[in-house]
Amino acid sequence: MDLNLRKAIKNNIAGNNEEQLEATIVDAVESGEEKMLPGLGVLFEMLWQGANEKDKKYVLDILEQETNQL
Known part of the structure; x- marks a missing residue:
């Protein structure tokens, strides 16, 4: 079975x-559930790819702060 998680999430x-x-x-x-992390990762990837240098x-x-x- 070929499961493309990224494609499924999109x-x-x-x-x-x-x-x-x-x-x-x-x-x-x-929810804090581990199973949600891939979805957030795909959303972050989409955000990053669509962001200009100022937004990045x-x-x-924010991430550094x-x-x-921690």
Whole structure:
């Protein structure tokens, strides 16, 4: 069986509006379930690929701040 997880996740969220995407993210983060991590990873990959350099810097700054608080 050939399972392309990335493709399946993208198909699952295709056409979602902002509200639906936010609900997906909030649900994944709040649930804390390990099985949600691949979906968040695909969303992050899409964000990163669509971001300009300023937006990428912004994301990196936030991640650096958060990792420094661990």
